Amino acid sequence: MRPRATTIGGLLLAAIVSAGIGTAFGALPPGVYVKGELVNPALQSRFEHITRRLRCLVCQNEAIADSDAELAAELRAEVRQMLVAGKSNAQIYGYMKARYGEFVLYDPPVDGKTIFIWGAPFALLLVGAVVIIRVVRARSKMPLDDEPEAGST
Amino acid sequence: MWKYLLPLGVFISLIVLFAVGLNPKRDIHYLPSPLIDKPAPEFTLTDVLDPNRTVSNRALKGHVYLFNVWATWCEACREEQHTLLEIAQQHVVPILGLDWNDQRSAAQEWLRDLGDPYQAVGFDQNGHVAINWGVYGAPETYLVDRKGRILFKHIAPMTMAVWNKQFLPRIEAARRGGA
Secondary structure, three states, X not given: OHHHHHHHHHHXXXXXXXXXXXXXXXXXXXXXXXXXXXXXXXXXXXXXXXXXXXXXXXXXXXXXXXXXXXXXXXXHHHHHHHHHOOOOHHHHHHHHHHHHOHHHEOOOOOOOOOHHHHHHHHHHHHHHHHHHHHHHHHHHHOOOOOOOOOOOO | OHHHHHHHHHHHHHHHHHHHHOOOOOOOOOOOOOOOOOEOOOXXXXXXXXXXXXXXXXXXXXXXXXXXXXXXXXXXXXXXHHXXXXXXXXXXXXXXXXXXXXXXXXXXXXXXXXXXXXXXXXXXXXOHHHHHOOOOOEOEEEEEOOOOEEEEEXXXXXXXXXXXXXXXXXXXXXHHOOO
């Protein structure tokens, strides 16, 4: 059964991926890829960090660091240029956000619109805790009659 | 009572969430541009037809104009070209073009073969201007008002329906409002 499940999963994935490509109007330019590391290792590590925190907009579940899309390559080149020009991380994120919206950031800032997303896990944790406490309390009040009745199974 | 109402409420909100989130007509690639109502980025590039001439959107300050991003590797741009020619013939607004990450000779050939609806086309070889405008896939068409603000952005090939429904009313409103 296992291989079968993976095949179905693979097919599903392929279908999702091709649907994504099919609906994207954004055709991508064939062109320059920026390759090679930055000479300054500190800049290179910041470059790697930033490009992992920026979303590729045409392949929406990839960071621009991982994407082969041309736009991602251009955005990487842009990040490089800004790093070399001495821009701070915040300035680079700000530049991208001003042009592509909050969606481009993998760590959206906590504000009125995103508070729900950031808060939801904690809210759910709280709900779970309340439910557990209630159930445990209710059960502890129940008389102990755990003995299975004869023939009940 | 709330023991029954709460699950029902959760169920209904899930239905609403799925109805919105899984609506097949919803385009997950549609992202509202944060540049709407913001000043259009200025640029100066070489003219795609003549590398010795420059093209700048500064020359169009004071005019309502279209800014169309295209390239020869973009099939959908070929599709919209006749619409752009038709729009250009209406002489409502000038169309400024941006040839994004392209080859100059291919672009010149394209304009010769398909027709040239543009007042001028800037040649954006490294995509720097396109990124500055928040472009993420060609074709994209922007509407800029007299004060140089971006009023509207259409991602996908231009059609006459889009032009009549989305662009013309905005152009008229911009002119009436003096913007």
